[in-house]
Amino acid sequence: MARRTPLNDAHRALGARMVDFAGWDMPVQYTSVIAEHEAVRNHVGLFDVSHMGEVEFTGPGALETVNALISNDLARISDGQAVYAGLLNEQGGFVDDIVAYRFSPERILICVNASNRDKDFAWMKEHARGVTPVDRGDDFAQIAVQGPKAAGLVQRLTKTDTSKIGTYRFAEGEVAGVGAIISRTGYTGEDGFELYCAPGDAVALWNALLTEGQQDGVKACGLASRDSLRTEMKYALYGNDIDDSHTALEAGLGWIVKLDKAGFIGKDALVAQKAAGVKRKLVGFELTGPGIPRHGYPIHKEGKPVGEVTSGTMGPTVKKPIGIGYVPAELAAEGSTFDVEIRGRAVPAVVVKTPFHKKP
Amino acid sequence: MSDQNIPGNLKYTNEHEWARVEGNKVVVGITHHAQATLGDVVYVELPKVGATLDQGDEFGTVESVKAVSELFSPVSGKVVKVNDALTESPETLNEDPYGEGWILEIELSDTSQVSELLDAAAYGNLLKNA
Numbered sequence: 001m002a003r004r005t006p007l008n009d010a011h012r013a014l015g016a017r018m019v020d021f022a023g024w025d026m027p028v029q030y031t032s033v034i035a036e037h038e039a040v041r042n043h044v045g046l047f048d049v050s051h052m053g054e055v056e057f058t059g060p061g062a063l064e065t066v067n068a069l070i071s072n073d074l075a076r077i078s079d080g081q082a083v084y085a086g087l088l089n090e091q092g093g094f095v096d097d098i099v100a101y102r103f104s105p106e107r108i109l110i111c112v113n114a115s116n117r118d119k120d121f122a123w124m125k126e127h128a129r130g131v132t133p134v135d136r137g138d139d140f141a142q143i144a145v146q147g148p149k150a151a152g153l154v155q156r157l158t159k160t161d162t163s164k165i166g167t168y169r170f171a172e173g174e175v176a177g178v179g180a181i182i183s184r185t186g187y188t189g190e191d192g193f194e195l196y197c198a199p200g201d202a203v204a205l206w207n208a209l210l211t212e213g214q215q216d217g218v219k220a221c222g223l224a225s226r227d228s229l230r231t232e233m234k235y236a237l238y239g240n241d242i243d244d245s246h247t248a249l250e251a252g253l254g255w256i257v258k259l260d261k262a263g264f265i266g267k268d269a270l271v272a273q274k275a276a277g278v279k280r281k282l283v284g285f286e287l288t289g290p291g292i293p294r295h296g297y298p299i300h301k302e303g304k305p306v307g308e309v310t311s312g313t314m315g316p317t318v319k320k321p322i323g324i325g326y327v328p329a330e331l332a333a334e335g336s337t338f339d340v341e342i343r344g345r346a347v348p349a350v351v352v353k354t355p356f357h358k359k360p
Numbered sequence: 361m362s363d364q365n366i367p368g369n370l371k372y373t374n375e376h377e378w379a380r381v382e383g384n385k386v387v388v389g390i391t392h393h394a395q396a397t398l399g400d401v402v403y404v405e406l407p408k409v410g411a412t413l414d415q416g417d418e419f420g421t422v423e424s425v426k427a428v429s430e431l432f433s434p435v436s437g438k439v440v441k442v443n444d445a446l447t448e449s450p451e452t453l454n455e456d457p458y459g460e461g462w463i464l465e466i467e468l469s470d471t472s473q474v475s476e477l478l479d480a481a482a483y484g485n486l487l488k489n490a
Contacts, residue, residue, distance in 0.1 A: 033425040034400045314402040
């Protein structure tokens with residue numbers, strides 16, 4: 001039996017098509033993937049992301065404990081800021097990709113992928129030295145409000161001055177009378193917020209956002225548009241583009257790896273890999289022949305298999321067949337060409353600059 | 361429109377294709393239910409005119425933003441017409457699956473196969489029991 005978020009009935013009432021995602025009964029789309037995608041690019045969209053997990057570290061040494069587990073550096077940010085980071089294994093591959101919120105050096109909250117909740121918590125419990133992690137996954141619902149009109153919408157529902165919350169910063173306040181962590185983060189490439197609230201408050205918050213957002217052209221958006229939006233930005237999806245066998249450097253996520261900070265799991269492997277040179281890289285490409293690249297399709301160069309597509313779609317905004325995949329480093333430069341094998345056919349592709357979608 | 365948009369004058373397959381019999385020819389498309397399940401269609405791959413198909417052969421694919429779906433021929437025969445307009449405007453499959461969204465026309469090699477297809481009532485039951 002799939003788990004349900006507090007918004008399950010709300011999704012069904014809106015006529016959502018529900019699917020099983022990582023053991024959760026989630027809306028994949030309500031009306032049209034393209035309409036939902038475009039609502040986020042041009043107006044504002046709401047996503048139920050309550051299935052994601054949270055792990056909290058509280059007490060003296062919390063920051064140091066988490067810093068030894070993640071690739072980014074919580075010591076370089078201030079209270080009220082968040083970082084995107086890798087929770088890496090000893091080989092520099094991903095146990096998960098996470099966002100860590102620094103409330104204070106003694107309180108760090110980590111948001112993890114739904115598909116990795118149990119694995120991540122077990123990993124953190126096993127490897128934490130100092131503060132003991134607490135699984136807070138069932139204590140939070142989460143609604144992502146994304147799009148150029150998101151800030152205006154959220155501002156009309158809160159007394160907190162959201163103009164003071166910069167990108168990757170957060171504040172605690174009330175939205176629509178509901179206590180929330182108001183975080184200026186997202187997974188769409190648009191401005192917006194992720195609102196964490198108590199599960200019992202999620203329906204009230206969701207309905208208030210839908211009602212107040214009418215004037216903004218708000219749409220409830222499902223997992224399918226969440227995926228097409230993030231693909232157009234080349235944001236990695238765990239299980240597709242990143243996993244335990246590809247390192248953070250191979251994934252092009254060197255910017256979330258602070259090799260100059262004190263020891264963290266995976267650091268030694270990444271230092272060695274950096275010195276030796278990264279042999280395969282995650283690139284963004286466009287097909288120049290007919291077809292759509294999809295997860296798992298082989299990448300060929302002169303008839304020989306050299307890599308694999310990790311994500312792909314017809315980008316609703318960029319209106320092109322776009323893909324993400326691992327290729328040898330010598331094929332990773334912009335303008336490099338290779339073939340994607342689609343149902344036995346070799347379709348030419350070219351490496352392009354990412355994100356695929358550039359804001360006008 | 362509900363998923364029960366099933367014209368009575370057409371025949372159907374378990375794979376959610378429809379077939380309109382016109383003499384020794386059959387026009388083929390995907391059902392309203394198929395396009396609704398698939399979502400926004402953004403790409404179609406069609407066979408060439410002159411291709412020969414056996415009943416149940418995969419003859420093309422329809423892709424939405426999210427997924428790839430194979431098309432299967434309801435009958436055996438030769439492809440005599442292909443709706444090339446779908447290549448430029450795949451969204452026609454969503455907008456008018458029983459009309460402008462037709463996919464191809466097959467000249468039957470065995471007219472008796474038509475009787476093996478589902479009628480509207482049987483296809484309606486298939487959807488209800490799905």
